[in-house]
Amino acid sequence: MRRLRKYALPVGAFLVVAVTAALDFFDPATSGIFPPCPLQYLTGWYCPGCGSLRALHQLLHGNLLAAWELNPLTIVLLPFLAYGVASYVVFKVRGQYLPRLFLPALWIRALCGLIILFGIARNIPVYPFELLAPGGALHP
Amino acid sequence: MFCTQCGANNADSAIICVQCGRNLGTGPPLSAPSTTLSQMPGASVPNYLVFAIIVTVLCCLPAGIPAIIYAAQVNGKLQAGDIAGAQSASKNAKMWCWIALGAGVAVCLFYGLLIGAKVMSHMHR
Numbered sequence: 001m002r003r004l005r006k007y008a009l010p011v012g013a014f015l016v017v018a019v020t021a022a023l024d025f026f027d028p029a030t031s032g033i034f035p036p037c038p039l040q041y042l043t044g045w046y047c048p049g050c051g052s053l054r055a056l057h058q059l060l061h062g063n064l065l066a067a068w069e070l071n072p073l074t075i076v077l078l079p080f081l082a083y084g085v086a087s088y089v090v091f092k093v094r095g096q097y098l099p100r101l102f103l104p105a106l107w108i109r110a111l112c113g114l115i116i117l118f119g120i121a122r123n124i125p126v127y128p129f130e131l132l133a134p135g136g137a138l139h140p
Numbered sequence: 141m142f143c144t145q146c147g148a149n150n151a152d153s154a155i156i157c158v159q160c161g162r163n164l165g166t167g168p169p170l171s172a173p174s175t176t177l178s179q180m181p182g183a184s185v186p187n188y189l190v191f192a193i194i195v196t197v198l199c200c201l202p203a204g205i206p207a208i209i210y211a212a213q214v215n216g217k218l219q220a221g222d223i224a225g226a227q228s229a230s231k232n233a234k235m236w237c238w239i240a241l242g243a244g245v246a247v248c249l250f251y252g253l254l255i256g257a258k259v260m261s262h263m264h265r
Contacts, residue, residue: 035251039202049197074197084190102156105216108189112208115196 009092024060028053048073048119051134070134073118153221185226187214188233195240203240207233 028034039047051070058067059075068075087098122132130136141152141164150157154164189211196204210233217226 032255035248038247047202052198071197077193077197081190081194088190102218103189103215105212105219108187108208108212108215111193112205112212115193115208116205 009089013089020060023053023057027057029057046119046122046133048115048122050122054134069136072132073115151220154219155221155223156218185214185218185223185230186234187211187230188237191237192233192240195237195244203236203243207236207240210236 022033026033034053037047037050039045040050049071052074055067055070055074058064058070059078064075083098087100091097118132121129122134122136124130125133141150141154150164157164187210188207192204192207192211196208210229213229214226214233217223217229
């Protein structure tokens with residue numbers, strides 16, 4: 001386990017770079033190299049993360065609006081997630097975390113509720129909820 | 141007890157303020173307010189929240205939801221001064237993160253195999 005841990009950072013970094021490059025080059029909306037969401041494949045429902053890969057592809061190409069329309073939740077959470085990942089990398093490399101935010105438990109529970117509600121709302125095919133579906137705002 | 145930094149009312153056993161995160165225990169004096177948690181004893185209990193959100197939103201898997209709930213529990217227990225409880229919730233958060241990630245990787249591998257099988261059957265034709 002110890003030995004494996006030594007490779008976690010380089011392997012993780014390689015995977016992140018490889019997936020980012022693949023996301024930049026292939027559009028998940030048209031390319032078949034990315035697996036479909038199993039939930040959507042089986043049930044036809046959108047989950048809270050539906051459209052996030054396509055949104056990241058658009059973001060890598062500078063299309064913030066298109067990314068927002070595919071998955072607004074991902075775009076809102078992205079700075080927080082990026083900071084968390086950066087903090088983790090800095091900790092691994094320099095042994096010290098970046099200044100850490102302490103989120104009260106209530107906030108995290110609210111965030112969890114928001115993610116679940118977002119997942120439910122974007123499946124409601126009625127205005128204005130349909131705007132939350134992937135690409136929804138493109139076809140009001 | 142009241143927080144010396146923001147005045148919020150906390151449980152007497154709390155080690156950090158529920159509102160601003162200030163160390164309420166044997167922390168540094170007022171002249172050196174600490175807004176970071178890295179020096180505090182409870183700060184070493186990771187809640188894996190970022191990992192949990194990534195597996196929930198980017199892998200879109202329901203297994204990420206218990207991970208987020210356990211992440212909330214870690215911070216809740218820290219706020220109440222229950223370090224042992226926070227550590228146990230932290231273990232559960234970590235476990236659910238890896239379950240979600242494992243399931244996501246399994247789906248990707250399965251999909252890769254399907255594509256591989258498709259390509260092979262085309263080549264044999």
